[in-house]
Amino acid sequence: MKDKKLGSIISHNVLIAVLCFIWLIPIVWLVCMSFSARPNMNTSTFFPQEWSTQYYKQLFQPDTVNQFPAWFMNTFKIAIATCIISTCFTLMVAYATSFGKFKARKPLMNVAVMLNLFPGVLTMIAVYFTLRTFGLTNSHIGLTLVYSASSGLGYLICKGFFDTVPRALCEAARLDGCNEARIFAQIVIPTSRPIIVYTIISSFLTPWMDFVFAKMILNAGISSQYTVAVGLYRMLDKSLINSYFTIFCCGGILVSIPIAVLFFIMQKFYVEGITAGAVKG
Amino acid sequence: MTKVGSAVGGFFRAIGNFFGEFFTAIAKGDWAVKLSLIIWGAGYAKRRQYVKAILMTLLEVGVILFSVYFASQYVPKFGTLGTVQFAQEFNIETMQMENNDYDHSFLILLFSLFSFVVWAVAAVVWIRNVVHAYQLQLDAEAGRHINTFKEDCMEYLGDKFHITLLTPPIIGIVIFTVIPILLLIFVAFTNYDQQHMPPNSLFTWVGFENFKSLFSNGGMTVTFGYAFVRVLGWTLVWAFFATFTTYFGGILMSLLLNSKKTRAPRLWRTLLVITIAVPQFVSLLLVRNFFSNGGIVNTICANIGLTGWLRSIGLISTSYIPFLTAPGWAHVMIILINIWIGVPYQMLIATGILMNLPTDQLESARVDGANKVQTFRYITMPYMLQVTAPTLVTDFVKNINNFNVIFLLTDGVYTTTNQLMANSQAKEVDLLVTWLFNLTQNYYNYKMAAVIGIVVFLVCAIFTLVAFNFLIKGDKEGVYQ
Numbered sequence: 001m002k003d004k005k006l007g008s009i010i011s012h013n014v015l016i017a018v019l020c021f022i023w024l025i026p027i028v029w030l031v032c033m034s035f036s037a038r039p040n041m042n043t044s045t046f047f048p049q050e051w052s053t054q055y056y057k058q059l060f061q062p063d064t065v066n067q068f069p070a071w072f073m074n075t076f077k078i079a080i081a082t083c084i085i086s087t088c089f090t091l092m093v094a095y096a097t098s099f100g101k102f103k104a105r106k107p108l109m110n111v112a113v114m115l116n117l118f119p120g121v122l123t124m125i126a127v128y129f130t131l132r133t134f135g136l137t138n139s140h141i142g143l144t145l146v147y148s149a150s151s152g153l154g155y156l157i158c159k160g161f162f163d164t165v166p167r168a169l170c171e172a173a174r175l176d177g178c179n180e181a182r183i184f185a186q187i188v189i190p191t192s193r194p195i196i197v198y199t200i201i202s203s204f205l206t207p208w209m210d211f212v213f214a215k216m217i218l219n220a221g222i223s224s225q226y227t228v229a230v231g232l233y234r235m236l237d238k239s240l241i242n243s244y245f246t247i248f249c250c251g252g253i254l255v256s257i258p259i260a261v262l263f264f265i266m267q268k269f270y271v272e273g274i275t276a277g278a279v280k281g
Numbered sequence: 282m283t284k285v286g287s288a289v290g291g292f293f294r295a296i297g298n299f300f301g302e303f304f305t306a307i308a309k310g311d312w313a314v315k316l317s318l319i320i321w322g323a324g325y326a327k328r329r330q331y332v333k334a335i336l337m338t339l340l341e342v343g344v345i346l347f348s349v350y351f352a353s354q355y356v357p358k359f360g361t362l363g364t365v366q367f368a369q370e371f372n373i374e375t376m377q378m379e380n381n382d383y384d385h386s387f388l389i390l391l392f393s394l395f396s397f398v399v400w401a402v403a404a405v406v407w408i409r410n411v412v413h414a415y416q417l418q419l420d421a422e423a424g425r426h427i428n429t430f431k432e433d434c435m436e437y438l439g440d441k442f443h444i445t446l447l448t449p450p451i452i453g454i455v456i457f458t459v460i461p462i463l464l465l466i467f468v469a470f471t472n473y474d475q476q477h478m479p480p481n482s483l484f485t486w487v488g489f490e491n492f493k494s495l496f497s498n499g500g501m502t503v504t505f506g507y508a509f510v511r512v513l514g515w516t517l518v519w520a521f522f523a524t525f526t527t528y529f530g531g532i533l534m535s536l537l538l539n540s541k542k543t544r545a546p547r548l549w550r551t552l553l554v555i556t557i558a559v560p561q562f563v564s565l566l567l568v569r570n571f572f573s574n575g576g577i578v579n580t581i582c583a584n585i586g587l588t589g590w591l592r593s594i595g596l597i598s599t600s601y602i603p604f605l606t607a608p609g610w611a612h613v614m615i616i617l618i619n620i621w622i623g624v625p626y627q628m629l630i631a632t633g634i635l636m637n638l639p640t641d642q643l644e645s646a647r648v649d650g651a652n653k654v655q656t657f658r659y660i661t662m663p664y665m666l667q668v669t670a671p672t673l674v675t676d677f678v679k680n681i682n683n684f685n686v687i688f689l690l691t692d693g694v695y696t697t698t699n700q701l702m703a704n705s706q707a708k709e710v711d712l713l714v715t716w717l718f719n720l721t722q723n724y725y726n727y728k729m730a731a732v733i734g735i736v737v738f739l740v741c742a743i744f745t746l747v748a749f750n751f752l753i754k755g756d757k758e759g760v761y762q
Contacts, residue, residue, distance in 0.1 A: 125731075
C-alpha cells in the first residue's frame with residue numbers, strides 16, 4: 001500500500017518535471033545560443049559546438065546594425081516617462097470611478113468598455129497619421145504619448161482594488177474635514193501599495209514588451225533611435241540573420257533579465273488584483 | 282464586470298436629464314441666465330463671480346476664434362474632401378516651380394473631425410454653463426451663499442474632485458483613442474488608398490463601396506470577399522482554440538502543481554513563469570527560428586527519421602517539415618506555440634482563484650466518496666467557470682486581436698501560394714488585425730483596412746454583448762450552488 005502511494009507521488013512529480021522540461025527547452029536553447037562562438041544560427045546540434053562570450057562583448061560595441069546600448073537607453077527613457085504618466089492616469093481614473101458619486105460615472109464606464117473593444121492596432125493607424133501631421137513620428141515623445149495617453153482605459157484592475165478599501169476610513173476622514181484630494185493622497189494611496197506597485201511595474205514594462213507600436217512610429221530606419229524590441233527584430237531580417245543571430249540571443253537575454261525580475265515581483269500583485277475583481281463579479 | 286446591455290437605457294436617461302435641465306434653465310431663468318446663452322459669463326457676472334465670468338467669456342472668444350481662423354479652412358471642404366489637385370506651376374516672377382494652393386484631403390478630414398469634437402465639447406460647456414447660471418440664480422433667490430472664486434477652486438479638490446481627476450485622462454483618451462476611431466470610421470467611406478495618397482492626389486467619399494468589395498468577389502483581381510471569409514474563419518477558429526486550450530491547460534496545470542503530492546511547487550511554478558517573463562518578441566522570434574525550415578528541430582526530426590516517415594505517408598512533399606511555412610502545419614503550430622506561452626499565464630490566474638475555492642465543499646464531496654474526476658467535474662470546474670466567465674469572454678476578444686503571436690511567428694516567414702489570397706494581400710494564417718496591419722504598412726490600402734477594422738469591432742462587440750447577456754446570466758443562477 002505504501003509503495004503504491006510512493007509510486008504515485010513519484011510519477012506525479014515526474015510528470016511535472018517533464019512538463020517543465022518541455023516548457024523550458026526554447027529558453028535553454030536561447031541561453032546556449034547566446035554563448036555560441038559562431039555568429040549565425042547553429043542548425044546541426046542543439047548545443048553550440050564551441051562556446052564563447054565574445055558576442056556579449058560585441059553587443060556593447062555598436063555598429064551600423066547593432067546599437068544595443070542606445071536602444072536600451074531609449075527604451076529606458078520612454079519607459080520612465082510612460083510609467084509616470086500611465087500610473088497617474090490609471091490611479092486617477094480608478095479613484096474617480098471607485099470613490100466618486102457623480103451621475104456620469106456609469107455611462108463613462110460603459111463607454112470605456114466599448115472603446116476597449118476596438119483593437120489597439122486599428123486605432124494605431126489613425127494615431128500614426130495624427131502624429132505624422134504634428135511631426136511626432138520617429139520621435140520618442142510621440143511613442144511615449146502612444147503608450148501612455150490612453151492608459152486611463154486600463155483602470156479596471158486598479159478600480160477592483162480600490163473597491164476593497166474600507167469606506168469607513170474615508171468617511172471618518174471626511175467628518176474630520178478632509179477634502180477628497182487629501183483622502184486620495186493621504187488615505188487611499190498609502191493603503192493601496194500593492195496595486196500601485198503593480199500599476200507602476202506594468203506600465204514600466206509596456207515599452208519593453210511592445211513591438212508593434214514602436215515599429216510603426218519609429219519607421220524612418222535610424223538605428224540609434226530604435227527601442228530594444230525594434231532593434232532586435234531587425235537583426236533577424238533575412239539579410240542580417242546570418243551575422244547577427246547570436247547577438248540577437250545575447251541581447252534577448254540581457255533585456256529579459258531585468259524584465260523577468262520585475263515580472264516576478266508584479267505577478268503576485270496581478271493575481272491578487274485579478275481574483276479580487278473577479279470574485280466580486 | 283460591467284454589463285454592456287444595461288448601459289443603453291441608462292445612457293438615454295442621462296441624455297434626457299441633460300437636456301431637461303437645460304430647457305428648464307432657459308424657461309425659468311432671469312435675463313442674466315438668458316443672456317449667458319450669448320455671452321457665457323453673463324450669469325456669473327450678475328452674481329458677482331467676476332473671475333469666472335471673465336474666464337468663461339474668454340473661453341467663448343477662444344472657441345469663436347478657433348472656428349473663424351482654423352475650422353473655416355477645413356470644415357467647408359468636408360463634403361468633398363477637397364477639389365484642387367496638387368500641381369506645380371512655373372512662377373514667372375521668381376523663375377521657380379511653385380506648388381499651387383492645393384487641398385490636402387487627409388488634413389481636411391482630420392481637422393474637420395477635430396473641429397467637430399471641439400464644437401461638441403463647446404456645446405456641452407455652453408449647456409452646462411447655462412444650467413449653472415440658473416443654479417446660481419436659484420441660490421441667490423433662496424439667499425444661499427454664493428461661492429467666491431477661491432471657494433469654487435477648492436470645490437475641485439473637494440466635491441468635484443472627480444472632475445479634476447478625470448479631465449487629463451479623458452483628454453488623452455479622446456485624442457489618442459476616440460478621434461482615431463472616428464477618423465478610421467470616416468476613412469472606411471472614402472477611397473483613400475495607394476492611388477489616392479495626399480498630398481499628390483485627392484481622395485473622396487465613396488459611400489458603401491468598400492463594404493461591398495469586402496463582402497463580394499469582384500473577379501480575379503479584387504478578391505477581398507474570398508480572402509475575408511477565410512481570414513475571418515481562421516480568426517474565429519484561432520480565438521476559440523487559443524482561448525480554450527490555454528484556459529483548460531492552465532487549470533489542469535495549476536491543479537497539478539497545487540496537488541498535495543507535488544514536491545517544491547514554488548520551484549516548478551517559477552520555472553514555468555520564466556517562459557512568460559521573457560518578452561514575447563524575444564521568445565516568439567526565437568521559437569520561429571527554432572522551428573524554421575532549416576532550423577534545429579528540422580535537423581533533429583531528419584536525424585531520427587521523422588521527416589522521412591512523414592514524407593513516406595505523404596503528409597509532406599518537401600525535404601523538411603514546413604512547421605511555419607505551409608497552411609495546416611502553420612495553423613496547428615501557431616496554436617501549439619500559443620499554448621506554450623499562454624498556459625503559464627492562465628496557470629497563475631487559476632492558482633489565485635483555486636486558493637479561494639471553498640474547502641468545505643471539497644471536504645463534503647470527499648466524505649461522500651467522490652473521486653478526483655468527479656470532484657473536478659462537479660465542484661472545481663463549475664466554481665472556476667462561474668468566477669472566470671467574464672475573463673473568458675475578454676480573453677476571447679483579446680485573442681481575436683492577438684497581433685503579437687501571429688505577426689511575430691509568421692511575418693516574413695510565411696508566404697501564401699494561393700493566388701486569390703495574395704491578390705488581396707492576405708495569407709492563410711492572417712488574423713483580421715494582422716491583415717489590416719499589412720494592408721496599411723505595406724500596401725497603403727487604408728480604405729480596406731478601415732473597413733476590416735470596423736468588422737473586427739463589430740465581431741468583438743456582438744460577441745461580448747451576446748456572451749454577457751446570455752452566457753453569464755445563465756451561469757450565475759447555474760449549476761454551482
